[in-house]
Amino acid sequence: MTRVEHATRSSRIGLALIAVGLIALMLAPYWSDRATLRLLAEMSTYVTLASLWNLLAGYAGLVSVGQQAYVGLGGYLLFWLAIILGVHPIAAVPIAGVVSALLSVPVATLMFRLRGAYFAIGTWVMAEVFRLIASQLSTLGGGSGISLPAAIVIAMAPSRQARDFEIYWLALGITVITLVAIVALLRSRHGLALTAIRDNEVAAQSNGVDVRMVKFLVYVLTAFGTAMTGAVIFLMKLRISPDTAFSVNDWTAFVIFITVIGGIGRIEGPIIGTVIFFALRETLADLGSLYLLMMGAVAIVIMLWAPKGLWGLTAERLGWQALPLRRYLVTHSVPTRGAP
Amino acid sequence: MIHWLNVILQGILVGGLYAMFAAGLSLIFGVMRLVNIAHGDLIVLAAYVALVVTNSLGIDPLTSLFLVVPIMAAIGYVLQRGLLNFTLGDDLLPPLLVTFGVSIIIQNGLLELFTADSRKLQAGQIEIETVQMLQGLWVGYLPLIQFFVAIAVIAGLQILFYRTALGRAFRATSDDQPVAQLMGIDTRHVFAMAMALSLAVVAIAGVFLAVRANFDPAIGPARLIFGFEAVIMGGLGSLWGTLAGGIILGVAQAIGAELDPGWQVLAGHVVFLAILAVRPQGLFPKVSG
Numbered sequence: 001m002t003r004v005e006h007a008t009r010s011s012r013i014g015l016a017l018i019a020v021g022l023i024a025l026m027l028a029p030y031w032s033d034r035a036t037l038r039l040l041a042e043m044s045t046y047v048t049l050a051s052l053w054n055l056l057a058g059y060a061g062l063v064s065v066g067q068q069a070y071v072g073l074g075g076y077l078l079f080w081l082a083i084i085l086g087v088h089p090i091a092a093v094p095i096a097g098v099v100s101a102l103l104s105v106p107v108a109t110l111m112f113r114l115r116g117a118y119f120a121i122g123t124w125v126m127a128e129v130f131r132l133i134a135s136q137l138s139t140l141g142g143g144s145g146i147s148l149p150a151a152i153v154i155a156m157a158p159s160r161q162a163r164d165f166e167i168y169w170l171a172l173g174i175t176v177i178t179l180v181a182i183v184a185l186l187r188s189r190h191g192l193a194l195t196a197i198r199d200n201e202v203a204a205q206s207n208g209v210d211v212r213m214v215k216f217l218v219y220v221l222t223a224f225g226t227a228m229t230g231a232v233i234f235l236m237k238l239r240i241s242p243d244t245a246f247s248v249n250d251w252t253a254f255v256i257f258i259t260v261i262g263g264i265g266r267i268e269g270p271i272i273g274t275v276i277f278f279a280l281r282e283t284l285a286d287l288g289s290l291y292l293l294m295m296g297a298v299a300i301v302i303m304l305w306a307p308k309g310l311w312g313l314t315a316e317r318l319g320w321q322a323l324p325l326r327r328y329l330v331t332h333s334v335p336t337r338g339a340p
Numbered sequence: 341m342i343h344w345l346n347v348i349l350q351g352i353l354v355g356g357l358y359a360m361f362a363a364g365l366s367l368i369f370g371v372m373r374l375v376n377i378a379h380g381d382l383i384v385l386a387a388y389v390a391l392v393v394t395n396s397l398g399i400d401p402l403t404s405l406f407l408v409v410p411i412m413a414a415i416g417y418v419l420q421r422g423l424l425n426f427t428l429g430d431d432l433l434p435p436l437l438v439t440f441g442v443s444i445i446i447q448n449g450l451l452e453l454f455t456a457d458s459r460k461l462q463a464g465q466i467e468i469e470t471v472q473m474l475q476g477l478w479v480g481y482l483p484l485i486q487f488f489v490a491i492a493v494i495a496g497l498q499i500l501f502y503r504t505a506l507g508r509a510f511r512a513t514s515d516d517q518p519v520a521q522l523m524g525i526d527t528r529h530v531f532a533m534a535m536a537l538s539l540a541v542v543a544i545a546g547v548f549l550a551v552r553a554n555f556d557p558a559i560g561p562a563r564l565i566f567g568f569e570a571v572i573m574g575g576l577g578s579l580w581g582t583l584a585g586g587i588i589l590g591v592a593q594a595i596g597a598e599l600d601p602g603w604q605v606l607a608g609h610v611v612f613l614a615i616l617a618v619r620p621q622g623l624f625p626k627v628s629g
Contacts, residue, residue, distance in 0.1 A: 063436055065377070110613060113620035114572070116432050117375030121568045122616075125609055128565060132606040248561065253444060260437060289448040296444030303437045304426055 006187065010318075025172060029165045037168055041236060043274055044171040048178045048229045049251065050258040050270030052222045055182055057256075058265035059194040060218040061201060063116075065252050066123025069107075069130045070223045072245030073100045074230030076134055079240050082152050084139065089148070089156055090170065093231040100227030101220050108219045112212070124248070131246035145241025153238060171232050178225050182267060185221075190214060198265055249292075257299050263309025272311045342476045347598045348591055349473070353483035355583075355590030356490030357552070360545035361567030362574065362582040363494055364538040370577050371510045371534040372428060374435050378443035380564030382539060385446055386412050386546025387555050391459055401461040401551050402485075409543040416539030420532040428531070443560065450557035458554040461547070486548045490586075493541055494579050500537075501579070510534060562605070569612040575622030584623055588615075 024031075028040055049071070057063045077096035081087040087095065107126055114122040135143040157163040185191050193214050196204035205211050230251075234240045244250070254277065262273025284291045306313050365379050376382075389411055393404045419442070427434035463482065470478040501507040512520040513530050521527055549555060549563070570589050574581030589608045596607020615622070 057433070061432065063432060065436075065440065110617055113616055117369075117373075117436055118568070118572065120377070120436055121375065121565065122572075124561070125565055125569065125612065128562075129606065129609045129613070132602075132609070136602055136606075253440070256437060256440065264433065289451040293445050293448040293452065296441040296448070299444075300423070300438050300441040303434050303441070307434060 022176065026169075028172075029168060034161075034164060037164055038236070039278070041168045041171045043278055044168075044175045045229050045233050045236075046255070046258060046277070047271055047274045048171075048175045049226060049255045050262070050273060051175075051178055051182055051267070052225045052229075053252075053255050054259045054264060054267070054270050055185075055194075055218060056222045058259065058269075059186070059198045060215045061197055062215055062219060063120045064123040065120045065248065065256075066125070066127035067222070067226050067255065068246045068248055068251035069123065069127035070100050070104070070226035071230035071233065071251040072127070072130055072134065072242070073103065074227030075234035075240050075245045076137075076140060077227070078231035078234060079140055079146060079148065082148060083146070089152060089235055090166065093170065093174075093228050093235070096231040097224045097228035101224035104220050104223030107223075108216055111219075112216070127246055127248070131242045134245065135242040141241070143242060145239060145244070147239045148235075167232065167236055171229075171236075174225070174228055174232060179267070181221075181225075186267070190217070194218065257295055259309075260299050260302055261309055263311035263313075263315070264307075266309070266311055266315065268311045268315070269309050273309065276310070342474070344598075345474075346477055347594050349477070349479065350483070351591035351594030352587050353479070353487045353590070354594065355570075355587030356487035357545060357548055357586070358566050358570045358589050359583040359586030360490050360493055360541055360548070361563055362570035362586055363497060363579060364541040364545070365564075365567045366571045366574075366577070366579065366582050367497065367541070368534050368538045369571070371514050372531050374424065374428065375439070376424075376538075377436060377439040377564065378446060378560075379439075379538075379542070379567060380562065381443045381446040381450075381560035382412070382415075382542050383546045383549060383563045384450065384555060384557060384560040385415075386539075386543040387459075387461070387550035388450055388454060389543075390461060390547045390550055391454075394461060401463050401547050402466075405544060405547055408547055409540050412539040412543035412546075413536040416535040416537075416542075417532045419539075420535035421528065424535065425528050425531055447557050447560060454557065456556055456558070458556050459550070460554050461550040463551045467551070482551065486552070489544060489548070490583065493544060494583050497537075497541070498579050506530075506533060566608070569608065572622055573612060573615050575625035577626035578622075578624040581622060581624035581626070 025040065025044075029037060032040065049067070053064070053067055056067075074093075074096045077099055078089060078092045081092035081095055082089045111119060111122050111126065134140070140146050153163070157166050186194065193204065193209040193211075196207065196209055197211055197214065201211060230245070234245065237244075258273035258277045259270050260273070261276055262271065263269030280295070281291075284294070287294075302309060308316065361379075361383060365376065368374050368376060386408060390401055390404050390408045393399070393407050393411075394401055397404070397407075423442070424435065424438065427438045466481055466485075469481045471481060471484070473479050499507075501510060509520070509525050509530050510533075512523065512525060513527050517527055520530075566589060570582050570585035572585070573588055574583070574585030588611060592611040593604050593608040596610075597604035599607075
């Protein structure tokens with residue numbers, strides 16, 4: 001009897017640890033102070049952004065340096081829906097996601113004409129176009145930006161604490177849904193196709209994978225999740241401007257750094273990377289531009305000497321996986337380690 | 341009428357500068373399929389090198405080229421040999437991410453050394469001298485020099501590529517790296533020479549940029565994008581195509597700025613996207629990417 005299994009002992013332990021961690025995070029409003037909660041919410045948004053970028057670049061091979069286009073778009077759509085159309089901000093978050101996903105279809109059609117590294121810069125041009133258009137929108141404050149009016153903010157929840165809780169759970173919820181969706185996607189038929197594309201695009205194509213279609217799907221899904229996260233980020237900030245919304249440093253450089261350090265092309269990578277990134281930021285942020293300089297250097301070193309990131313380095317060596325993603329061929333009843 | 345002629349002419353002249361941004365980018369892509377995300381920041385670095393050279397030696401910016409060009413070429417050689425050569429291979433990610441890291445390092449290094457203040461190179465009298473082209477149409481000497489230097493740079497690169505031994509090595513490596521290696525070409529050296537040449541062009545572009553307008557450590561990425569747009573519009577691999585692409589971008593921006601100052605850069609991007617939509621291979625394509 002042979003069959004294919006996903007789970008290994010390490011992934012069972014991993015799942016148990018994740019379940020415990022998740023419960024602790026869900027209850028965070030009751031055990032942490034306000035500053036910690038804000039930090040956790042911010043970390044949560046970065047885990048989402050990095051996981052989505054990882055799916056895009058690490059699996060589908062679409063290296064975008066323009067995902068800030070969708071972070072900003074999501075943010076601006078939230079402000080537009082809430083201020084101009086009077087939609088409740090929480091309800092505006094999924095709407096912003098859907099509208100951005102729809103807009104990403106023509107963008108993808110255009111960007112997919114560029115290959116490889118030129119695709120990367122093309123996406124950056126697109127983000128710049130979005131930023132320049134945003135700074136022409138005088139109803140949303142033009143180049144200097146706009147704040148979410150107090151009346152809308154107060155209408156969200158009866159107290160500031162309740163609002164903080166709401167936004168935190170929203171951010172955490174989006175992260176969990178994104179991660180679950182990515183795991184489900186990777187375990188599905190499309191996931192096998194994606195992993196094949198990651199490992200060898202030409203071979204995948206010759207084995208009947210519709211590479212273009214899979215990439216297109218991933219691009220649109222990523223736009224959806226990234227825009228929802230962008231909406232939540234600017235709901236937390238309560239203020240938006242073209243330069244913060246479409247910042248290449250905040251929404252792409254940091255995200256790439258997180259993914260590369262944690263481990264690109266692995267689902268655990270962005271989570272580990274986010275923890276390391278925030279630990280570094282909390283200790284070194286006083287250094288200002290020197291801190292960014294060091295970050296660039298660390299990213300180069302990791303890319304050259306540990307291209308699979310810190311998680312890749314440990315997981316490879318020990319055969320770990322925190323989530324049951326790999327496919328193991330089981331010949332008896334004992335899972336064999338090693339070859340996926 | 342003469343007003344719009346003027347706008348278009350200024351756009352064409354700026355296009356020469358964009359073509360120089362693009363030529364360096366196109367050159368290294370052609371030879372080693374490397375897209376250098378730090379290209380724009382290297383242009384800004386060249387501007388700062390020129391600032392230091394002109395300030396410490398008291399020479400004018402155009403003379404400083406005799407120092408800035410070799411300095412930048414040396415930086416290019418070392419950067420390629422010491423770092424970027426290790427990223428080349430079948431995988432797209434390492435070169436992209438490493439040059440992205442280099443970009444962040446240059447930006448923040450310049451910020452640390454020179455602060456975020458805007459700087460400009462002073463070229464003296466030549467900056468304000470003009471020549472009359474038509475009744476009511478005056479053109480500055482400096483933009484004219486800049487444009488003719490751009491043409492000379494591109495013609496020079498063209499000759500270097502198709503008439504010299506180094507150019508033959510560039511083309512051979514570009515066509516088939518393993519075979520070039522079998523024929524006794526040291527590809528590590530060829531790649532480093534290509535980057536040195538690219539940064540020599542970057543040095544010229546950087547100095548003209550710094551004389552023309554204010555610069556600060558953060559303006560690099562936008563220059564990368566302008567160069568990239570010129571490359572794609574002109575057609576991959578065609579040097580004269582990059583000149584055409586640069587001119588189209590310059591004219592689009594000039595017309596956009598004339599309609600509304602907020603539309604200058606946006607108009608360039610829109611024309612770029614339009615060309616990408618109707619003619620993705622660019623106007624004068626030579627190789628497929």
